[in-house]
Amino acid sequence: MNMTREKWIYTGVGLLVLLVLVSSTKKVALIEVRESTDQPTFDSSDLPPALKPPYKLAEGEQIPRPIKKNLYLFSIGLKPRFDT
Numbered sequence: 001m002n003m004t005r006e007k008w009i010y011t012g013v014g015l016l017v018l019l020v021l022v023s024s025t026k027k028v029a030l031i032e033v034r035e036s037t038d039q040p041t042f043d044s045s046d047l048p049p050a051l052k053p054p055y056k057l058a059e060g061e062q063i064p065r066p067i068k069k070n071l072y073l074f075s076i077g078l079k080p081r082f083d084t
Helices: 005-024
Strands: none
Touching: none
């Protein structure tokens, strides 16, 4: 069976279309997850500030200003060489 390059392309495209059709017609069962009381709740107060989730602002509360960092030449990547 001598398949040319064109036939291999058509076979690959046909398999791709078949896989897309099969995966898109699958029924996915959704199972409701209920909270259990025996598991401890997650406490984000122990996390470092960079990993803490944002909190919801109260009504009328001002948006906090971002902390501006000064731009230094050494922070860009121009570090002095100490081996010379």
